[in-house]
Amino acid sequence: MGLTTSSTGTNLLNDDIALLKNKCDYTIAIAGNPNVGKSTIFNSLTGMHQHTGNWPGKTVANAAGITKFKDKNFLLVDIPGTYSLMSNSEEEEIARNYICFGDPDATILVLDATCLERNLNLVYQTMEITPNIIVCINLLDEAKRKGISIDLNRLEKELGVPVVGTIARKKKTLSNLMKRVVPLPVLQTMTFTRPSESNSTSWTAKWKTSMLPWPILP
Numbered sequence: 001m002g003l004t005t006s007s008t009g010t011n012l013l014n015d016d017i018a019l020l021k022n023k024c025d026y027t028i029a030i031a032g033n034p035n036v037g038k039s040t041i042f043n044s045l046t047g048m049h050q051h052t053g054n055w056p057g058k059t060v061a062n063a064a065g066i067t068k069f070k071d072k073n074f075l076l077v078d079i080p081g082t083y084s085l086m087s088n089s090e091e092e093e094i095a096r097n098y099i100c101f102g103d104p105d106a107t108i109l110v111l112d113a114t115c116l117e118r119n120l121n122l123v124y125q126t127m128e129i130t131p132n133i134i135v136c137i138n139l140l141d142e143a144k145r146k147g148i149s150i151d152l153n154r155l156e157k158e159l160g161v162p163v164v165g166t167i168a169r170k171k172k173t174l175s176n177l178m179k180r181v182v183p184l185p186v187l188q189t190m191t192f193t194r195p196s197e198s199n200s201t202s203w204t205a206k207w208k209t210s211m212l213p214w215p216i217l218p
Contacts, residue, residue, distance in 0.1 A: 017064040017077070024066060024075040028181060029102065031095055031126065032110035033119050034081035037138040039063075040168040041110060042078040045178075060090055069178045077104065083118075085125045099129055106132040106181060113143035113150055113165070123159065134180050135163045140173075 021027055032038040046065025063078040079098050080091035099107055109126055111119035116137070126133055137150060156163035162180040166173040 017062070017075075020064060020066065021075050024073040026072065026105040026181075027075045027077065027103065029077050029079055029099060029104040029107040030110065031079050031099065031107055031122070032081060032136075033083050033112065033122060036081070036110045036112040036119065037168045038081060038110040039078055041108075041136070041138065041166065041174065041177075042076055044168055044171070044174055046076055060094055062094075067178075070182050072182065074178075074181070077102070083122065085122070085129070096129075099126060104132075106134060108134045108136050108177070108181070110136045110138050113137050113139045114146055114148060116150065127159075127161070131161070133161050134177070135159060135161055136177055137163060137165045138168055140165050141167045 030038055030042050042063065042065065045067040047067075060080055062080075065076050065078075067074050067076060077098065079095045082089075082092045082095040084092055085096040085099070086092065098104070107126060107130060109123050111123070123133070123135055135155075137152060137155075140150070143150065150165070152163050152165050164173075164177045164180050166177055168174070
């Protein structure tokens with residue numbers, strides 16, 4: 001499945017969710033492997049303030065909701081769970097296209113603390129697309145029960161992006177997550193060209209990249 005103009009930009013969201021985006025200060029994508037608690041985090045943050053439907057032209061469901069933090073409205077978009085952005089399935093195509101072209105101000109990548117190494121593959125792939133990511137290490141309670149300890153500060157320094165530990169059912173940990181989302185970095189629009197997969201011509205798309213570094217713990 002290739003990148004096309006119909007799979008980019010505002011065409012990625014249905015009309016109801018696109019209208020919500022105009023009412024919010026920031027848009028945050030929530031991504032991750034299947035079964036890492038991504039949707040639990042999304043539901044805990046948005047509560048009943050959700051809209052659901054299908055991705056335009058797809059049979060895959062989408063969900064978006066609004067959460068308010070520090071007097072700012074955030075549109076959270078729960079993109080399909082995927083192990084990779086290499087576009088081997090419809091879900092992977094949607095996830096990659098939204099991160100590339102859905103124009104999110106940042107992407108939260110939810111990882112399973114009990115199998116961190118496998119989950120980091122998606123982090124590295126996303127970092128090649130955008131620097132505006134927050135790594136959320138979820139299921140810390142499950143990891144503790146299995147005797148797994150994760151040095152979040154060291155991981156943050158190694159990756160060079162914010163890393164936050166969460167237990168999706170505990171609101172305090174989700175508040176800590178949102179604290180790392182705010183303040184968002186200064187953003188600048190960059191333009192790139194890539195050969196089309198359907199013909200030999202080139203086309204242009206845009207993404208946002210950080211002009212200033214994310215705040216990294218000392």
